[in-house]
Amino acid sequence: MSVAEQNFEGADSASIAASIREVLERQKAAHLSEGPPSARRRKDWLDRSIALLVDNQQEIAEAIASDFGHRSHEQTLLTDVMGSIGPLKHAKAHLETWMKPEKRKVQFPLGLLGAKARIEYQPLGVIGIISPWNFPVNLTFAPLAGAFAAGNRVMIKPSEFTPATSELMVRMFKEAYDETEVAVITGGPAVGEAFSRQPFDHLLFTGATSIAYHVMRAAAENLVPVTLELGGKSPVIISDKAPMEDAAAKVMAGKTMNAGQICLAPDYVFVPENKVDAFIGQAEKAVAKMYPTLKDNPDYTSVINQRHFDRLHSYLDDAKEKGARIVEINPAKEDFSQQPYHKIPPTIVVNPTDDMKIMQDEIFGPLLPVKSYKKVEEALDYINAHPRPLGLYHFSPDENEQREVLTRTTSGGVTLNDVIMHVAQEDLPFGGVGPSGMGSYHGVDGFKAFSHAKSVYTQAKAKFVTELFRPPFGAKTRKTLASQIKK
Missing domain, CATH: 3.40.605.10 (Aldehyde Dehydrogenase; Chain A, domain 1)
Structure with a gap:
């Protein structure tokens, strides 16, 4: 056996x-x-x-x-x-x-x-x-x-x-x-x-x-x-210049794949403060297009087990108790209180605070916090004040802004103008940094x-090469040393 x-x-x-x-x-x-x-x-x-x-x-x-x-x-x-x-x-x-x-x-x-x-x-x-x-x-x-x-x-x-x-x-x-x-x-x-x-x-x-x-x-x-x-909390930054319909559709596609049970899933999204409602509206449209129904939809995945189902609901309960606005995306208005699986509709938590559990733990489910910002520097400062994530996603047509985000943040990997896709590129190394991974x-x-990268050195055949640095040391050795020990 x-x-x-x-x-x-x-x-x-x-x-x-x-x-x-x-x-x-x-x-x-x-x-x-x-x-x-x-x-x-x-x-x-x-x-x-x-x-x-x-x-x-x-x-x-x-x-x-x-x-x-x-x-x-x-x-x-x-x-x-x-x-x-x-x-x-x-x-x-x-x-x-x-x-x-x-x-x-x-x-x-x-x-x-x-x-x-x-x-x-x-x-x-x-x-x-x-x-x-x-x-x-x-x-x-x-x-x-x-x-x-x-x-x-x-x-x-x-x-x-x-x-x-x-x-x-x-x-x-x-x-x-x-x-x-x-x-x-x-x-x-x-x-x-x-x-x-x-x-x-x-x-x-x-x-x-x-x-x-x-x-x-x-x-x-x-x-x-x-x-x-x-893993960790992989952030998304949506620029004021990014097409919101495209950005929201890609974010929600990544968040709903495997019901968000992906180490690289978008964990929270930074959106310009004057476009939060626009993002939510486009997110609702994107989900409705992908999943007109959810409860019995064969394309929409269940949460793995009761323990994780309860954990995710505890995040929502905690956020509600602490005053967050909750937007459940449920295109067919289905009742999930009775179901044979552990499905949870995609749910947006608007402007959560850091004392909420949903902003402290990796979510690993179809819940998406959305935070507003005035200047992109605010988003960068927030990301840099937290553990380095496995992935980071930035939506912007502005290459200068992309360069600023890439330069000022550290993450395992980055996908620009989409989410998750860098992991699918076999010629790119995949890994985290700090709390999100090693190697x-x-x-x-x-x-x-x-x-094992084994170093192999083959010595020159010229006899004087090895004899040069063997005792007794003489004038030739001192001359060679003097030629090398200099600024």
Whole structure:
């Protein structure tokens, strides 16, 4: 029985950790005995993942819909299936170029004498991946692009919040890979904690900042390097010069995708104070066009579970109690008090104050605070006074204003005149900064994140090069030193 098939319920932490460690040791032993995989082997690993996604696309859509209560099959095919195949194909197309040694310059005059320097990208060994529930397939398979391209084996801990999807991935990976190549470890928080404590060669965690503290602390026990893909409150600034209809439509498309359960979802919007009502009106039109109905609309996703449903409603209750204006966007005026899922209509909270919970926590749902401003400097000052976000979005046709926003703010990434889209560009690194994350991946940056950049120096053949700096030191050495130690 593989560790992925074991039932850890009732098991103590030591036995859980031992079972996971056994798989890790087998993967490390296979990596060492087989050596760095060829480009052909790496492409085979990538092809197998692509085939899994293509062949199981319907089962994936059904499993994720089951876990969410309701989730659009088309959205899953877009974000979790197609959105994973793209990175895998990109890595396959470029990995031979990425694998080539990278030439570097040597110190003068060693290059003239025949010395050489290069970087060789070496597989790290075994990569641990802790994937979240919001895009459970994409955020498992997309990291495999960089991990496989770099020649690594992988152990995966998916979220316990999406059990049907996790069990499907166990079956899928078992069909396509030996456990020494890919292993999926399922279970709850105790399994996640034990997984985090393993001596991986690199650990990628995607999830909440609050959990990242524990993951990083656990990884530190074995000095495991980590890539943390977190979140935070990603702001939007809509310029006074931006076409409001276009900006509102794009913001609401990003906010309603997956019911806002996206680490890069617009978390709050800055709108010129004389255009707040115009934004709300255009937002209502945009939602009505995308979702004429919501309650039974197959395109509108449910909140993942009761706990998050209650959490989001608590934000609205708190905002109401503290005097915020609440605008529920419900085109068909449906009654959500009785429903089979956990759907929440897109809801705007106008000019919230910082003492409201909705402005303190990452929302991760279809609620959107809208703050007014007089000058763009106010928005920049507010953003800079808060933790650095994973994403930042600016709508403006003015390139000078764009440059001011880019220069004066720090975020993981930026999309101009839209939201979220920078994450879909495979040739751009994806990652956060500060509380929103550490490290990055995607494309060549993912290949490098999961590789060891080994420096290799080849000494010049000329004998005097090495003898110059060996005792006994003489006039020639002193002359060489004098030529270099100067302003």
